[in-house]
Amino acid sequence: MTGGTEDEARQVITGIGVCPGTVVGPVVLMPEAIDEPAPGLRMGPREDHEAQARRVDAAAEQVAGDLQRAADAADGDARDVLEATAAMAADPTLAADARRRVLDEHLVPERAVWEAAEEVVRQFTELGGYFAERARDVADVRDRLVAALTDRPAPGVPEHTEPFVLVAYDLAPSATAALDPARVLAIVTDGAGPTSHTAIVANAKGIPAVVAATGASAALAPEDVVLVDGAAGTVVVHPSPEQVAAARARSQRVRTFDGTGRTRDGHRVQLLANVGDPAGAAAAAASGAEGVGLFRSEFCFLDREQPPTVAEQVAAYRTVFREFGGRKVVIRTLDSGADKPLHFLTVDDEENPALGVRGLRTAARWPELLEQQLDAIAQAAAAEEAEVWVMAPMVSTVGETEWFVERCRAHGLDVAGVMVEVPSAALLSGPILARAAFASIGTNDLTQYTMAADRLLGSLAELSDPWQPAVLRLVEATCAGGAQQGRPVGVCGEAASQPVLAVVLVGLGVSSLSMTARAIPDVAALLREVDVDECRRLARLAVEAESAAEARAVVRENLPVLAELGL
Numbered sequence: 423m424t425g426g427t428e429d430e431a432r433q434v435i436t437g438i439g440v441c442p443g444t445v446v447g448p449v450v451l452m453p454e455a456i457d458e459p460a461p462g463l464r465m466g467p468r469e470d471h472e473a474q475a476r477r478v479d480a481a482a483e484q485v486a487g488d489l490q491r492a493a494d495a496a497d498g499d500a501r502d503v504l505e506a507t508a509a510m511a512a513d514p515t516l517a518a519d520a521r522r523r524v525l526d527e528h529l530v531p532e533r534a535v536w537e538a539a540e541e542v543v544r545q546f547t548e549l550g551g552y553f554a555e556r557a558r559d560v561a562d563v564r565d566r567l568v569a570a571l572t573d574r575p576a577p578g579v580p581e582h583t584e585p586f587v588l589v590a591y592d593l594a595p596s597a598t599a600a601l602d603p604a605r606v607l608a609i610v611t612d613g614a615g616p617t618s619h620t621a622i623v624a625n626a627k628g629i630p631a632v633v634a635a636t637g638a639s640a641a642l643a644p645e646d647v648v649l650v651d652g653a654a655g656t657v658v659v660h661p662s663p664e665q666v667a668a669a670r671a672r673s674q675r676v677r678t679f680d681g682t683g684r685t686r687d688g689h690r691v692q693l694l695a696n697v698g699d700p701a702g703a704a705a706a707a708a709s710g711a712e713g714v715g716l717f718r719s720e721f722c723f724l725d726r727e728q729p730p731t732v733a734e735q736v737a738a739y740r741t742v743f744r745e746f747g748g749r750k751v752v753i754r755t756l757d758s759g760a761d762k763p764l765h766f767l768t769v770d771d772e773e774n775p776a777l778g779v780r781g782l783r784t785a786a787r788w789p790e791l792l793e794q795q796l797d798a799i800a801q802a803a804a805a806e807e808a809e810v811w812v813m814a815p816m817v818s819t820v821g822e823t824e825w826f827v828e829r830c831r832a833h834g835l836d837v838a839g840v841m842v843e844v845p846s847a848a849l850l851s852g853p854i855l856a857r858a859a860f861a862s863i864g865t866n867d868l869t870q871y872t873m874a875a876d877r878l879l880g881s882l883a884e885l886s887d888p889w890q891p892a893v894l895r896l897v898e899a900t901c902a903g904g905a906q907q908g909r910p911v912g913v914c915g916e917a918a919s920q921p922v923l924a925v926v927l928v929g930l931g932v933s934s935l936s937m938t939a940r941a942i943p944d945v946a947a948l949l950r951e952v953d954v955d956e957c958r959r960l961a962r963l964a965v966e967a968e969s970a971a972e973a974r975a976v977v978r979e980n981l982p983v984l985a986e987l988g989l
C-alpha cells in the first residue's frame with residue numbers, strides 16, 4: 423500500500439472541535455460512573471454472610487492501598503487530595519458499619535457500603551463547614567468500594583504513566599475543571615454539545631477537545647494512539663508520521679492582539695475575555711484582553727457542598743479583579759442549574775432542570791446567598807482597581823431586572839446589568855434596558871431556548887447553532903432595545919469567538935465581544951479587515967437567510983479576505 427492509501431484507510435472519528443490544538447497520545451478511557459445499587463438488595467439465606475462481610479474488608483484494604491500508591495506517585499495538590507481520600511478509605515468506621523449491615527440485615531456488600539456511606543455523608547453534612555466539604559470524599563471512597571466489590575474499574579480519571587488523551591462518553595464540568603492539563607493532552611467525548619459547560623471548561627483550561635464525537639468511546643481502546651485536532655474536530659486512530667507533521671504545521675499559525683478591538687474604519691468593539699476562575703484570569707490578562715466580559719463566578723465553587731463564605735468569595739473575586747486593574751470586569755452572579763449544578767444552590771428533583779429554578783431564579787429562592795455574593799463583590803471591588811460591572815444570569819422578565827438592579831444598588835454596585843439568554847428578555851430588551859445599565863447576550867442559552875435544543879446534546883448540534891437566523895433576529899432585537907435606551911449590548915456566548923460570526927454580531931449592533939482569550943487574536947484580525955458598514959450589510963444577509971447553513975455560507979462568500987487570513 424502507498425502511504426496515501428494507508429492514510430485513507432486510517433480510522434478518523436469526527437466530532438466538533440471546541441478547543442484548538444493538535445496532540446498525539448495514548449487513549450485512556452474514562453470509566454462509567456458508579457450507580458447506586460438497588461435499595462433492599464439482599465443475599466439469600468444460604469449465602470455465606472461471614473464470607474461476604476470479609477469481602478468488604480478486602481475491598482477497603484484494596485481501595486486504601488490503591489489510593490495510597492496513587493498519592494505516592496503524584497505531587498502537589500493532587501497528592502494532598504489523594505492522601506486525604508486514602509486516609510478516609512483506611513478509616514475502619516465505614517467498613518465496620520457496612521460489615522454490620524451485611525451480617526445483621528443481609529444486604530449485599532455493595533448495598534451495605536452504599537448505605538453506610540450515606541450515613542457518614544448525612545453526619546458530615548449536618549456538622550457543616552470543613553466536614554461538609556469532606557462529604558464528597560466519602561462519596562468518592564464509596565464509589566471506589568462499590569467498583570471493587572462489583573469488579574468494575576475505579577471511577578474517576580484513571581492514573582497513567584504518561585500524558586494521555588482522555589476519552590469519555592461524557593464528563594461533568596466539575597470533572598473537567600479538575601483535570602490537569604499537564605497530564606491530559608486532550609479530551610474526546612461522545613456526548614456534550616459545542617456550547618456545553620464541559621466544552622467551555624476544556625477551552626478555558628486550554629485542553630484541546632473534540633465533543634459530539636459519536637461512537638468514540640466504543641471505537642477506541644485503551645492505549646490506541648490517536649491524533650486529536652481540536653480545531654478540525656477530528657480524531658485519527660494510529661496516525662502516520664506525515665499526518666502528525668501536517669496537523670502540527672496547521673496548528674502553528676500564531677497571531678497576537680494589540681489590545682484594541684476595532685473595525686478597519688475605526689469603529690470600536692471591545693474584545694474581552696471569558697474567565698472561569700482565578701487561575702484562568704492571569705492567562706486572560708496576559709493575552710491582552712481589554713477586560714473580562716464574563717466572569718463565571720459559579721466556576722469557583724463547582725465542587726462545594728456548602729456555600730462559600732463571604733471572605734472566601736472576596737478572596738476569589740479579588741484575584742480576578744487584581745489581574746485586570748483599571749480594566750472592566752463583568753462578574754456574573756452564581757449561575758447554577760442544568761449541567762452545572764452547585765450542590766448548595768440547586769433543586770435536584772426537577773423534571774426539566776434547564777427550564778427550572780436556575781440562574782437568577784435561585785436567588786429568589788435563596789435571597790441570602792445573593793445578598794452575600796453582592797456584599798463580597800462590593801468588598802472585592804472596593805479593594806481592587808478593576809472597573810467592576812455585575813450581571814444576573816437567566817433573566818426572563820422586566821420585574822426580575824428591576825429587583826436585581828435594586829439589590830445591586832443596595833450594595834453600592836451601580837453598574838448592574840442582565841444577561842439576555844431567554845427569548846423573552848431579547849424581545850423585552852427595551853423596557854429591561856430602561857432599568858439595567860447594560861445587557862450581555864449569552865448566545866449559548868439563547869440558542870438553546872430559541873431552538874428548543876438541549877445544548878448538551880451533540881446530536882442536536884445543527885439546531886444548537888448561533889448562526890440560526892431566528893437567534894440572530896433575537897440578537898438584533900436586543901440591540902434595538904439597547905439603542906433605544908442608549909445602553910451597551912455585548913455578546914459573551916461562544917458565538918463571539920467565531921470570527922465570521924463576530925463580524926455579523928458587530929453589524930447587528932453589538933459593542934463588545936467576550937470569548938475565550940485564545941480566540942481574541944483571530945476575531946481581532948478579521949474585524950480589522952472590515953468596515954462597520956460592511957459588517958451591517960453582512961448582518962442583513964445573515965438575518966434574512968432561511969437557515970443557519972445559508973447564513974454562514976452567504977457571509978463567508980462575501981468575505982474573500984477569509985482565505986488570506988486562513989479563517
Ligand code: PEP
Pocket residue numbers: 622716718757843863864865866867868914915916
Ligand atoms: C451563555 O449562555 O451563552 C453564557 C455565556 O452563559 P453559560 O455558557 O455559562 O451558560
Ligand code: MG
Pocket residue numbers: 815843864866867
Ligand atoms: Mg448561559
